[in-house]
Amino acid sequence: MTDPTTISPSQTQPSANADLLRKDMSARAKLVESAIDALLPPTTGGDARLIEAMRYATLGGGKRLRGYLAVETASLFGVPEAQSARVGASVEMLHAYSLVHDDLPAMDDDDLRRGQPSTHRKFDEATAILAGDALQTKAFEILADAQTHESANVRIALIAAFAAASGASGMVGGQMIDMEGEGRALPLDEVRHLHALKTGCLIRYSAESGAILGQADADLQRRLRSYGTNIGAAFQIADDVLDATATAEELGKTAGKDEASGKSTFVALLGIDGARAEAERLTKLAIEDLAPFGAKADRLKALAYYVIERRN
């Protein structure tokens, strides 16, 4: 029987890799944070309240999983961090916009985000709607800029993949299915599908973005897409497990919301142990995807374990 709160160390990577990952994530979270800070206008560069809300929603914390994936996968191909950090900042801005809108009263009605008041609670609803809108625009604007990559074709490829991952047939489509499914029991297939869209697409894009920036061959690009798909799915299952087992203090947001709102979760469908086993299965697939990269991908392998072991 597995430990009820964590996967036992024997099932995971050597702890040396975990330490390596921890340092690396923290360093790259700082890199992405600095890029966001530099890329958003200063509050004197436009409407101060709007810019403040955009900065509030994006700066000051979070794991930066998507930004990390963008920078780390790009590093496999020797892409300069000055470029990949822009892609990482862009995807973090898009992620932040989705959280700002998701937290709105008409949506999930969440007062807390990362242990702080959500953007509409800190400012107001209208400001939160507009800050989210402007963050989405900014994310595309950053990718279009020549500083992101010298080749317009590479920038276009990033923009096309980014839009496909985040629009009606990606993240936003998943949010809609999630909302419509509230209060009804969804079968496992539909739960998988909605999460593949809602959180999976953007995580997959983040992993893929490094291969696009690095102009990787089709096989390596496909492998990073698959890695992203697998850790994205594992991430969501781990999220459901966390919601069911962690405290609000650990999460920095309201805990136990899924059960209270009657959401169809992996935990509800598979049980806590079943959900954990499914997350591990996906993690192993993700690690197999990385085989051709050898030791260069050790941190990405460690990350695949991290997403199912994290406590927040």
Add this chain to the structure above:
Amino acid sequence: MTDPTTISPSQTQPSANADLLRKDMSARAKLVESAIDALLPPTTGGDARLIEAMRYATLGGGKRLRGYLAVETASLFGVPEAQSARVGASVEMLHAYSLVHDDLPAMDDDDLRRGQPSTHRKFDEATAILAGDALQTKAFEILADAQTHESANVRIALIAAFAAASGASGMVGGQMIDMEGEGRALPLDEVRHLHALKTGCLIRYSAESGAILGQADADLQRRLRSYGTNIGAAFQIADDVLDATATAEELGKTAGKDEASGKSTFVALLGIDGARAEAERLTKLAIEDLAPFGAKADRLKALAYYVIERRN
């Protein structure tokens, strides 16, 4: 003294041009409408309710001023309509998203749009927020596609100009300033500035987009930008005049809202006659911008009058 409800015919273009424009606008509105229809997924191609809301918000009417500008300015350079209609559809989707979010209860709280229930009234608030979000994404996705132009550099130039026009330092920034200014008397300069952002930037981009698609030289591109800036400003002044003088039936939306909400309008600051004179001044500047194009630009010249003479 001018007629209180319209500018007298002697001040406008020959009626032959007006007829030409009317036919042309109607034909191109259909072209842009078809492009939007073809570019949005069918309701079987994703979450049906989300796609329905996206279609509801964008299809079935409106003047398509922005789409018309994109197609008409592109035609000055011989750009195929198959390309310019995509740019027109993209800017109309972005415009539609801004209206959907603007109409939300937390923003302008408008129940009517083009004589029909606004999107959140027809569907619900959450669906309207997500449909607006997905329309913005789709607008960028369309521009990134190779069908929009064979050159990735041209597509990147469109995306960069589009993002700059619609984000925090463009349309969304203007919406924010507009909201913050409600109930306070703003000086004329600030009213000009807010409208230059809120509606002006996207109209300017629409006029400029044809020059980008057509790879026009810097002077012609600058002239179309200036034309767009001038008619954009004239358009907003005419909007204020309409709000003060037209009926809800003519407008297809609530009339007299500006005065009721204490908004600082050009009419409040300049009076109806003063506002009309200002709109005419801008129209004449717009027509001067078109000088190098000669008779090829007759319809764009007629359009400059149209924006200040329309009744809805």
